[in-house]
Amino acid sequence: MSKGGGLFAALLGAITATLIVIGTVSPVSSASAYAGSETLLGSSSTPEEAVQGLGDEIRLQAWDRAYASLSNKTQFTESEFIHDITGYYPSLRTYATLDSFEVIPHHASSREADVELKLHWSTVVGISTSTRDLRVVRDGDHWKPEWPIVKEPTVPPQVIPVNYLRWDVIYRGAGDDWGAQDVEAPHVRIVDMHPIERAEGLVILGELLNEDVVPAYVTVAATLQSKSGASIATEGSFDKISHLLLPKQVTPFLIKFPDIGLSQVGSVRMAPLSSLVAASADPVIEIQDQQLTPAPDASLRGKLVNQSGQVVNVAHVLGTFYDKGGQVVWVADQYIDHALLPQTPVPFEIHIPEDLARKVSSQRTVIATYSSGGSQ
Amino acid sequence: MQRAESIESSPRPIPLSLILLAAVVVHLPLLLMKLPLKSYDTNFHILFASHYVHHWFTPWNSKWYAGFSQTTYPPLPQQWVALISRIVGLDMAYMAVQFAAILLLALGVYRFSLLWVNVRAASIAALASVFLGSESFLVYSAGQLGTTSAAPIYLNALPYLFEWIRHGKWQSFLKASVLFTAAAAAHHATLLFGSFFFALPILALVLLDREDGETVSMPAFFARTAIIAAVVGVAIAVVLLPFWIALIHYPVTQTPIPHPSRANYILSPQWGINYFIVPYGALILALPFIFVRGAAVTRLRPLLLGFWVAFLVGLGGTTPVGRLLLGRAFEVLTMERFSYWATLLALPFVGLLASELVDRFRMRAVAVLTVLAAFSCALAVGWATYRPADAQDFKVDSVASWLNRDGHDKYRYITLGFGNKIARLATMTDASSVDGEWNSGRMLPELTRYGAGALTSSKYFGKPGLDALRAMLLHADDYGLKWVFVRDPYYDPLLSFAGWRRVDDLEDKTIEVWSKDGVPPAMAANAPQMPPHWQGILWGTLPFGSSVLAIFVVLIPTKQRVEIREERSFATDKNLVPGRLVS
Numbered sequence: 023m024s025k026g027g028g029l030f031a032a033l034l035g036a037i038t039a040t041l042i043v044i045g046t047v048s049p050v051s052s053a054s055a056y057a058g059s060e061t062l063l064g065s066s067s068t069p070e071e072a073v074q075g076l077g078d079e080i081r082l083q084a085w086d087r088a089y090a091s092l093s094n095k096t097q098f099t100e101s102e103f104i105h106d107i108t109g110y111y112p113s114l115r116t117y118a119t120l121d122s123f124e125v126i127p128h129h130a131s132s133r134e135a136d137v138e139l140k141l142h143w144s145t146v147v148g149i150s151t152s153t154r155d156l157r158v159v160r161d162g163d164h165w166k167p168e169w170p171i172v173k174e175p176t177v178p179p180q181v182i183p184v185n186y187l188r189w190d191v192i193y194r195g196a197g198d199d200w201g202a203q204d205v206e207a208p209h210v211r212i213v214d215m216h217p218i219e220r221a222e223g224l225v226i227l228g229e230l231l232n233e234d235v236v237p238a239y240v241t242v243a244a245t246l247q248s249k250s251g252a253s254i255a256t257e258g259s260f261d262k263i264s265h266l267l268l269p270k271q272v273t274p275f276l277i278k279f280p281d282i283g284l285s286q287v288g289s290v291r292m293a294p295l296s297s298l299v300a301a302s303a304d305p306v307i308e309i310q311d312q313q314l315t316p317a318p319d320a321s322l323r324g325k326l327v328n329q330s331g332q333v334v335n336v337a338h339v340l341g342t343f344y345d346k347g348g349q350v351v352w353v354a355d356q357y358i359d360h361a362l363l364p365q366t367p368v369p370f371e372i373h374i375p376e377d378l379a380r381k382v383s384s385q386r387t388v389i390a391t392y393s394s395g396g397s398q
Numbered sequence: 399m400q401r402a403e404s405i406e407s408s409p410r411p412i413p414l415s416l417i418l419l420a421a422v423v424v425h426l427p428l429l430l431m432k433l434p435l436k437s438y439d440t441n442f443h444i445l446f447a448s449h450y451v452h453h454w455f456t457p458w459n460s461k462w463y464a465g466f467s468q469t470t471y472p473p474l475p476q477q478w479v480a481l482i483s484r485i486v487g488l489d490m491a492y493m494a495v496q497f498a499a500i501l502l503l504a505l506g507v508y509r510f511s512l513l514w515v516n517v518r519a520a521s522i523a524a525l526a527s528v529f530l531g532s533e534s535f536l537v538y539s540a541g542q543l544g545t546t547s548a549a550p551i552y553l554n555a556l557p558y559l560f561e562w563i564r565h566g567k568w569q570s571f572l573k574a575s576v577l578f579t580a581a582a583a584a585h586h587a588t589l590l591f592g593s594f595f596f597a598l599p600i601l602a603l604v605l606l607d608r609e610d611g612e613t614v615s616m617p618a619f620f621a622r623t624a625i626i627a628a629v630v631g632v633a634i635a636v637v638l639l640p641f642w643i644a645l646i647h648y649p650v651t652q653t654p655i656p657h658p659s660r661a662n663y664i665l666s667p668q669w670g671i672n673y674f675i676v677p678y679g680a681l682i683l684a685l686p687f688i689f690v691r692g693a694a695v696t697r698l699r700p701l702l703l704g705f706w707v708a709f710l711v712g713l714g715g716t717t718p719v720g721r722l723l724l725g726r727a728f729e730v731l732t733m734e735r736f737s738y739w740a741t742l743l744a745l746p747f748v749g750l751l752a753s754e755l756v757d758r759f760r761m762r763a764v765a766v767l768t769v770l771a772a773f774s775c776a777l778a779v780g781w782a783t784y785r786p787a788d789a790q791d792f793k794v795d796s797v798a799s800w801l802n803r804d805g806h807d808k809y810r811y812i813t814l815g816f817g818n819k820i821a822r823l824a825t826m827t828d829a830s831s832v833d834g835e836w837n838s839g840r841m842l843p844e845l846t847r848y849g850a851g852a853l854t855s856s857k858y859f860g861k862p863g864l865d866a867l868r869a870m871l872l873h874a875d876d877y878g879l880k881w882v883f884v885r886d887p888y889y890d891p892l893l894s895f896a897g898w899r900r901v902d903d904l905e906d907k908t909i910e911v912w913s914k915d916g917v918p919p920a921m922a923a924n925a926p927q928m929p930p931h932w933q934g935i936l937w938g939t940l941p942f943g944s945s946v947l948a949i950f951v952v953l954i955p956t957k958q959r960v961e962i963r964e965e966r967s968f969a970t971d972k973n974l975v976p977g978r979l980v981s
Binding site: 027028030031034035038041042044045046048049050052053054055056057114117119121144145146147148149239241243256257258259260261263265293295297299335336338357390392394 | 654656657658660661662664665666669689690692693694695699702706710713714715716717718719720721728729857860861864868871872875876887888889890891892894895896897899914915916
């Protein structure tokens with residue numbers, strides 16, 4: 023045995039304990055990602071810290087702790103609290119994770135404060151932002167947020183007749199090659215198309231019309247060609263289009279070419295593609311109270327009302343904005359992250375870039391929907 | 399010179415044959431049940447092996463990432479699986495190689511422990527390796543064949559390293575060199591980090607070691623260390639040359655992917671259980687002994703320090719040590735392998751502790767130690783059931799057969815909600831995917847830019863995962879990506895709004911097939927990364943050849959220095975009182 027062994031062991035033990043304390047009080051970034059802002063020194067000694075803590079619990083989906091941190095939890099159950107956040111019916115929000123959040127203090131006194139909690143949800147179709155205004159009240163040495171609960175809407179019992187058009191398609195059979203149907207594709211036509219240059223790159227805008235008497239499943243691809251005729255890039259409309267077009271319906275489309283300038287482009291080759299699909303005019307979504315708000319903060323606002331008897335899980339609002347000459351100047355969209363219940367209005371708001379908003383004279387709105395168990 | 403322990407009152411050591419028999423009894427049934435197939439990475443290794451079965455000299459694999467090079471991962475255990483699969487099939491070949499690694503580990507721990515403790519403690523350490531929680535965790539939950547095969551080879555090389563530097567025996571030099579090279583051919587990271595955690599303590603031990611009062615001369619020490627470092631370095635550079643070329647040309651610069659082994663295990667206790675409690679098991683109870691005895695005995699201090707650093711790094715984000723020591727590599731490596739190495743370094747202490755406990759408490763100690771060992775092993779083996787890599791077990795045979803018929807494999811595919819079944823599927827189908835599970839091998843910008851893992855598990859990576867998925871779907875035409883197999887309706891809205899149509903159902907409608915119109919057939923991609931033919935020849939011969947050479951060289955009989963070793967290390971020490979537990 024050597025002398026000083028005990029001291030050496032104690033030294034290693036002390037260093038280990040110190041390192042663990044440091045790692046816990048001030049975790050490295052990769053550890054914070056799993057623990058949120060939770061540290062041994064985590065506190066709620068200010069209104070902002072209390073809301074920050076609530077945001078962290080929601081991000082970690084630690085519903086028990088989030089619910090327990092609320093000052094008004096006696097007014098609703100934990101289940102209602104969770105459903106208020108994730109949605110009462112399956113929707114984009116149901117399986118979304120909270121990517122980040124912002125805590126914005128508005129007003130504070132010694133007893134209470136108003137704090138805005140802006141939640142950025144990561145959904146399967148992209149980021150969706152929602153805002154809640156929280157009142158935070160002092161409770162001894164700590165602050166506790168009040169959750170502004172929105173309870174489940176109730177739809178009165180009713181019968182809704184379904185008499186919309188429907189098209190069925192009989193395919194060859196199980197051995198059908200899904201890539202090549204042996205029927206003539208529905209006739210579709212691009213009725214408007216032009217490129218515009220934006221800060222993020224080139225954008226191709228336009229509209230596509232189903233000229234046929236049968237429904238069409240459509241996509242549009244664009245290939246940029248240089249002045250010498252060489253191909254520069256090819257991109258598709260992806261989700262900036264309504265892919266299902268009933269007879270005589272029109273959809274806007276928007277195709278992005280990041281990091282490409284208009285000066286590089288000699289011509290654009292458009293390739294609309296259509297295929298025959300089974301379709302139904304149901305569900306019908308009515309748009310109410312549409313209103314174009316001018317710049318600054320230009321937007322198109324309105325309400326969606328589901329006229330059918332089935333729940334629509336996801337709605338996609340596509341707005342086409344025209345100038346006085348009727349030419350498309352912009353296409354913008356918004357996903358509704360809550361389910362559309364029958365006869366229950368749900369607001370939407372599509373933002374329009376400020377520089378383009380001044381040119382906008384009119385607009386048209388198209389709604390695409392997704393219902394679980396069905397198709398768009 | 400301080401001694402570890404007296405052997406005067408010690409009973410005989412446990413025979414090595416009995417230790418290997420214990421490994422057979424514990425692990426053979428579990429492997430025959432193919433339990434590792436449920437782990438995270440087993441099917442990944444089987445996919446690589448499957449490629450070697452058909453293309454031994456062509457490391458370009460088109461099954462994942464629209465094509466990637468298998469030279470990005472050392473091939474030795476997978477090539478052995480490929481070879482043995484000719485007789486017993488891929489699954490059982492994997493089990494056979496893993497079983498060989500488990501047996502080699504017991505032998506390696508025994509030989510490594512002999513450098514530090516007496517023969518009886520070393521034999522107990524070897525027996526403990528059979529029940530080691532971290533070993534079972536890596537075999538049955540993580541499926542890390544590379545790590546679990548490289549570590550035993552490395553441990554078996556270390557005594558030769560000691561013999562070479564201490565005594566200058568050329569035969570030991572040869573054996574150490576070929577074993578180190580074979581270990582690197584099995585898993586490069588084991589050799590890299592093993593040099594710090596395992597080899598440096600051995601070098602320190604050489605300096606501390608006295609024989610007839612004499613230590614090794616410093617010029618000899620430095621010269622022998624430099625010679626073996628240079629020779630092994632050159633050998634590894636040559637044997638894994640295609641690996642280094644791939645690494646230099648295409649360094650891993652992609653956005654780091656989060657991994658829970660980097661969490662703080664106190665703030666995130668669920669990961670603490672997974673990455674600390676389960677791998678360490680009852681070994682946690684031995685931690686105070688390791689520190690006290692390791693600090694008290696001068697000879698054991700290098701081992702203690704090696705263990706301590708590996709222990710701290712293995713704690714992931716619980717301490718800042720991993721981030722400080724590894725830098726950016728901390729965001730790329732997973733930390734459970736450091737805990738594995740820490741537990742291997744702890745085994746000589748465990749052998750010592752168990753030996754003293756048995757001396758003092760006899761059968762009572764044997765009973766308690768047996769229960770604790772069984773508990774550690776059972777917890778780690780059972781963990782694959784409590785926290786399975788695949789929460790839902792399902793077959794992918796129907797998906798493979800769908801892809802293999804009617805020319806569907808002309809196009810590429812991805813899966814959503816398949817977890818690590820994608821490796822199984824890739825093994826069974828001829829079709830190519832743009833997804834995969836070997837993150838360091840992927841080059842497609844849609845996958846490397848966002849900091850997410852496999853597309854099939856996109857939703858679990860939050861925004862980065864879904865951004866990567868959307869980017870890949872957006873560029874489906876570029877890759878000939880026509881099919882998406884969905885086993886999680888979460889993804890349906892994205893596919894629906896992005897222009898994909900549901901065209902078929904499989905497995906009693908639990909798997910949907912989505913298709914996109916107008917996609918051209920898949921073309922070869924990533925051609926610049928394709929290794930030239932000469933690299934394929936090297937890859938198919940040198941790593942595997944290094945292991946064959948190692949087997950032959952190790953079989954060369956060695957003149958034992960038993961009497962010298964016993965006198966040197968353990969025979970005359972009186973500083974520790976027999977039966978005394980903690981000094």
